[in-house]
Amino acid sequence: xxxxxxxxxxxxxxxxxxxxxxxxxxxxxxxxxxxxxxxxxxxxxxxxxxxxxxxxxxxxxxxxxxxxxxxxxxxxxxxxxxxxxxxxxxxxxxxxxxxxxxxxxxxxxxxxxxxxxxxxxxxxxxxxxxxxxxxxxxxxxxxxxxxxxxxxxxxxxxxxxxxxxxxxxxxxxxxxxxxxxxxxxxxxxxxxxxxxxxxxxxxxxxxxxxxxxxxxxxxxxxxxxxxxxxxxxxxxxxxxxxxxxxxx
Numbered sequence: 001x002x003x004x005x006x007x008x009x010x011x012x013x014x015x016x017x018x019x020x021x022x023x024x025x026x027x028x029x030x031x032x033x034x035x036x037x038x039x040x041x042x043x044x045x046x047x048x049x050x051x052x053x054x055x056x057x058x059x060x061x062x063x064x065x066x067x068x069x070x071x072x073x074x075x076x077x078x079x080x081x082x083x084x085x086x087x088x089x090x091x092x093x094x095x096x097x098x099x100x101x102x103x104x105x106x107x108x109x110x111x112x113x114x115x116x117x118x119x120x121x122x123x124x125x126x127x128x129x130x131x132x133x134x135x136x137x138x139x140x141x142x143x144x145x146x147x148x149x150x151x152x153x154x155x156x157x158x159x160x161x162x163x164x165x166x167x168x169x170x171x172x173x174x175x176x177x178x179x180x181x182x183x184x185x186x187x188x189x190x191x192x193x194x195x196x197x198x199x200x201x202x203x204x205x206x207x208x209x210x211x212x213x214x215x216x217x218x219x220x221x222x223x224x225x226x227x228x229x230x231x232x233x234x235x236x237x238x239x240x241x242x243x244x245x246x247x248x
Contacts (some may be wrong), residue, residue: 001128002182005093006202007032008041008042009040009202010038010039011038011040011209012033012038012041015034015035015036015037016030016033016034016037016038016054016109016205016208016209016212017031017209017212018212018239019031019033019034019037019206020034020054020058020207020208020209020211020212020213020216021212021213021215021216022216022235023058023062023209023213023216024058024062024212024213024214024215024216024217024218024219024220025217025219025220025223025231026157026166026169026170026220026228026231026232027062027066027169027170027173027174028053028152028156028173028177028185028235028236029152029234029235030055030058030209031051031055031150031152032056032152032235032238034047034051034054034120034205034209035047035051035150036050037082038050040053046198048131048188049188049193049198049202050198050201051202051207052181052185052188052194052201052202052204052206053199053202053203053205053206054202054206054208054209054210055177055181056178056181056185057206057209058179058209058210058213059174059178059181060178060208060214061213061214062171062174062182062217063171063174063175063178064082064138065167065170065217066167066170066171066174067170067171069165069167069168069171070171073105075131075134075162076172076175077177078131078134078135079134079135079141079158079176079211080138080175080176080179081138082134082135082138082142082174082177083139083141083142083145083151083155083180084140084179084180084183085115085139086138086139086140086141086142086143086145086146087142087145087146087180087184088142088146088154088183089142089143089146090142090143090144090146090147091146091184091186091187091188091209092146092177095148097147106144106150106153106154110130112141121183123179125231129184133158134158134187137154137155137157137158138176140154140168141155141158141176141180142180142205142207145180145184145185146180146184151177152235152236153236154171154210155173155176155177155241156173156232156235156236157236159172159173159176160229160232160233164225166220166221166223166225166228167234201208
């Protein structure tokens with residue numbers, strides 16, 4: 001193995017580790033860190049495919065750990081259903097849509113949300129409880145996930161404004177991520193993207209990801225509501241950096 005290959009492997013392992021840790025702390029962050037790290041070394045298509053397995057593994061464990069919140073699923077069915085439709089559509093038209101436009105829309109949306117955080121008179125909770133808001137947010141999230149590989153900021157903004165506890169937030173966003181992930185993985189499988197090598201790589205990364213996710217989840221248990229919210233906002237903001245650099 002050459003020095004360049006060792007560096008590439010180190011970048012991948014670091015990206016997977018950091019992303020999985022964030023996924024344990026706040027329930028999101030694995031794809032937005034792992035995908036750019038793997039894409040830098042092996043290409044975007046390979047990155048999207050090999051991260052599908054560890055992403056679903058993290059989602060499954062997070063759902064199990066927060067399953068007590070399943071009794072409060074208001075808005076979840078609508079958002080998840082529309083997100084699945086958006087994910088299918090995005091997967092089928094990927095390559096025909098200018099990614100720069102989608103990334104720009106995502107960046108502006110997150111910026112407006114961050115600005116709203118310092119405007120005490122702006123109550124986003126009422127807006128988030130409107131069915132039309134859930135439908136629009138779900139459709140956009142599914143489309144972005146399938147086309148540019150990142151929907152966390154949209155999903156995070158929506159459910160951060162609807163939930164009151166860390167476990168409630170993680171359960172809701174993870175349910176959505178799992179639905180979109182299963183749909184996306186099935187679509188990729190139908191397109192023949194899962195080669196034997198990619199499948200084994202995915203399982204190997206899943207082992208590492210689950211270990212770091214466990215550590216992150218324990219760390220997250222010690223955060224109060226205020227610090228947890230700041231962590232979520234930080235992950236949402238940081239997730240845009242590699243995407244903006246790669247796109248523009």
